Amino acid sequence: MGPIRKFTHLDTNVLIGLFSEKGEKRKDLRKLLLDYHEFSISAFVWHEFVTGPLSDAQKLYGLSLVEERIVPMDKDIAELGAKLYNETGRRRGSRPDCLVAATAIVKESFLFTYNKDDFSLFKSFGLLVI
């Protein structure tokens, strides 16, 4: 029996860290990959990522890191995102985080983010934050 694969959604700040001069964030990603995590991202995160100051080559590195797994928003994600938004106080500006969290929950994945505080409210809804 092979190793158990783990599915992990990456937040935008993690993808941005790919291009850090320091390389510490790349080490974090490598550690997860060596622990059999498979990465994916929500379409919203991809949108934020490609909004940045990137060349086509850098975008391709980002896409290859997640092996082209970009999860579109569907009915379940939209509805869970709405539930997260409503049940955490309809906080102004929390809608994107609700959708990112909903994507990870619906896809039964971990969420790897460097903004752990912003996502802590969603843990009681099943979000597993790395």
Place this chain on the structure above:
Amino acid sequence: MAIQAYKSTYTLDKESVEHIDYLAEYWKTSKAEVIRRCVKKEVDRMVHKINPISVLDALESHPELWLDEVALQSWAKETEESRKDWDR
């Protein structure tokens, strides 16, 4: 140089047969050539697919792809702030 050809028999569903017919007509080529091109395209895709670990390896050895920390922090901050502005 002539290409060595092999005759093979496969059973396909109706939809696949129709797709091959369509592509042969569209590409103005034989059905065998349609199958050859499609198989080659998929094999090329698999061979050239970059795995995530090699993405990280490549980034370590290509500092020209890195962004300076000021630009990086600025981008990360802008992204975070634009989320907070979502409902404004």
